[in-house]
Amino acid sequence: MTDAAPAAVVLAVLGAIAGSFLATIAVRWPQERSVLRGRSACDGCGRTLRARDLVPLVSWGAARGRCRACGARIDLRHPAMEAGCAAIGAASALAAPDIVGVAGAVFGWLLLTLAVMDARDFWLPDELTAALALAGAAAAMVAPPDVAARAIGGVGGFALLWLVAAGYRAWRGVDGMGGGDPKLFGAIGLWLGWRMLPAALLVAGMVGLGWIAWRRVRGQAVARDEALPLGTLMAIAAYPAWLVMILQVA
Structure with a gap:
């Protein structure tokens, strides 16, 4: 467990970052909005997000779950998927603190994205x-x-x-x-x-x-x-x- 701890921390951080991108996919793709084009923006007012607004989980917590400009609530899928992917990354590393754990994390991250999209939009x-x-x-x-x-x-x-x-x-x-x-x-x-x-x-x-x-x-x-x-x-x-x-x- 001690040897797995550093790997768990690394995969948890990577998971939170991956979750931020995957949440964007889960939110925008069903709405036929571009995921790869353009800079990240508020779903409510369209304000371009700055670096301080894009730190997984931390930015959401600091803003109390709302856009700093318009006050619109940030879709809960964003922090939920960031936290979920972080937990998956940590669990995968604790189970296998090597390339096997990395593979398992990818498995879990993709599964979480598909699970969220099917639960919300009945779409895989x-x-x-x-x-x-x-x-x-x-x-x-x-x-x-x-x-x-x-x-x-x-x-x-x-x-x-x-x-x-x-x-x-x-x-x-x-x-x-x-x-x-x-x-x-x-x-x-x-x-x-x-x-x-x-x-x-x-x-x-x-x-x-x-x-x-x-x-x-x-x-x-x-x-x-x-x-x-x-x-x-x-x-x-x-x-x-x-x-x-x-x-x-x-």
């Missing part, structure tokens, strides 16, 4: 899912599981949810699952391998059922056909599954 961009898949294939060179397990996990994960979606469509005559969900599960399979996929899917289902139960306890109505962001649920389950897998082989 193919570009991000493809990046997750490619990174998973590349990670086979430095981290477990082996290439064969990843390949089976990728193909099997996609095929499983695609067949479920096709079966539901044939039975009910409507789509019961977004087209991005099988792709995401296949990408997750390229990271976890086939052995961890059943557990990840089970945990995702349990998280979904827990969310529904929580809403019912609070007195909120839940319709039988209400859509749940399956991509978010799978992302929530996948990163802890990766941590467990790495700790088991450490």
Whole structure:
């Protein structure tokens, strides 16, 4: 743990920085706003942000969550993703204080971005899912599981949810699952391998059922056909599954 502490600090800082950029993607991309062009600006008044406004978490806290110029609330996805990516970076380094931990951090950061976008906009961009898949294939060179397990996990994960979606469509005559969900599960399979996929899917289902139960306890109505962001649920389950897998082989 002592040896892992410096790596955890470094990956936490890098995670906060990555989270700042990834939050911009999560906020702007669904609105069809440019992510790469132009300087960072307030989403409310368009004021160009200065360096002091761009320090992850610190700037948000110093400004009390509001734009210094117009007073508009800063979208909570910004500090939440910065904090989340920092925590993922630290956890990955503590599990594996080497290149394996870096790979795991990238896995977690991309998953968090996809989870936030699916929860808010029910959208899993193919570009991000493809990046997750490619990174998973590349990670086979430095981290477990082996290439064969990843390949089976990728193909099997996609095929499983695609067949479920096709079966539901044939039975009910409507789509019961977004087209991005099988792709995401296949990408997750390229990271976890086939052995961890059943557990990840089970945990995702349990998280979904827990969310529904929580809403019912609070007195909120839940319709039988209400859509749940399956991509978010799978992302929530996948990163802890990766941590467990790495700790088991450490």
